[in-house]
Amino acid sequence: MARFFVLDNVSYCYPGSAKTGVCQVNLELEPGTFLAVLGANGSGKSTLARLCCGLLKPTAGRVLVDGYCTANDEELKDIYQRVGIVFQHPDNQFVASTVEREIAFGVENRIMSSRAIRRIVDAEMVRFGLTALRTAQPHSLSGGEKRLLSLADIWALKPKLILVDEPLAMLDPGTRERITQLLRDLRTEGQSMIWFTHGLAEVMAADQVLVMCKGRVVWRGQPATLLTMAEEARAWGITLPPATQVAYELGINSPVVANESELVSVLWK
């Protein structure tokens, strides 16, 4: 039976490099799932993200999207229509000379009337707060604006599965908050999403967490369970919410603390 999204014993080795690839990853996703992939820099999570959308082909195993396999070149078009990736460095994905042309670029490759394209581009510019920058050059935007544009690019295509690689990295606190809210909105709209990060606090709302270390999946479970695993989290190079970390270092084992308010009430009821 064809599942929506399947990683079947997927491995990848970089040709001629000692760089960590990924090793024997298995995964099945139901539509509407929010999966978090946690791991340190160099744990293989960005490689896994590229495997999930067909930008890299596994050296062993299979990646299946609605039954289409990323190993078959003739099926890649069907994969690209279903899976969208937002890269860690937004500059890597920009191709057009203005913000609105950039958002329109992907949509124009779909068979659609120009009025329908216009409507999508306008709606995404509003959603991502980019309307005032419609004629600006993508590469001239601030870091936060680039991040918003890179999300708008992919959103406009309405893929079944969205992959976001460290979407909050390199942002100031205000923009982080804003993007967190946008991603939360998408989640409530039922969007399937895989969020790759090293920080647990970002993905406490995930349905499932998969931890990667040195290219392998070393743990999977609920995000709340990870709050009780400070020693392991440290060894894997993933960051716990600061309140959880402080509680751990103060020797507070129970109750489990997920945020600052809970820590305040444990320390001073």
Add this chain to the structure above:
Amino acid sequence: MEVKLADVSVVYTRAGEPPRKALNKISFSLKTGEAVALLGPIGSGKSTLLQVIAGLRPPTSGQISVRGQDGPIVLSIQEPHRGFFAATVREEVAFGPENLDLDPAETAARVEWALTAVELPRDKWTVSPLQLSGGEQRRVALASVLAMKPRFLLLDEPTIGLDGPGEEALRRILARIRTETAISYLIASHDPDFLYALTNRVLVLVDGELRADTTWGDWAQQAARVAPDLKLPFLLGLLHRLAAAGAPVNTAPATPAAAWNELSRLCRERVKEGIG
């Protein structure tokens, strides 16, 4: 050595747009041995200020003077690893000293020292910097500015893009280099926890104006009033929330160690009460 800014302003002008004041009459001085945090919201002028101090951007008005210069002032820009161009890590780090016209033996010694100081394993010194992981690339970038033996090292958002362990390693390396050499830091960052651990003086820029020049303890008292959008270091914010809830804690510890002492003391007292 002392760097002194007097009424420094920078105005950006662009054709067809009204002039924009990036810095407005900034005055302060930095002395050898200091470790200073530069805080401010996005667009508040932090990068511009670092460029002015590094001599890369002349102020529109005001003066910047350096007294008793005994070493260079070096700026490490945002995402410095993006500018890598040399074939090997060693050559990348040697580029700065070579341009200071040092003899080859001195250059080699500095490269050796800098790459050791940033804890980069020796087997990585002869590979292309582009083959390294993100965290390692950042350490090579740091080594390439350290090799110029700066008196003042200006760092613009050094933690951007680093994960938890990467940030911790950078923090440890910068702290150790400061105790081993007479280097001074001025670090602009959005990460108040990183800054709290490394610095003992806080400069706060808001809309191009210097709104505070003070200690961490004092900054914690006035932050909510002066720049409510700026996050306090987690430990300082926590102590403030505890105090607001009625807990008897000092809300102005000057260092993270002092903040930990406050929290540990409170914890012990709670345990004692629990037993009593």
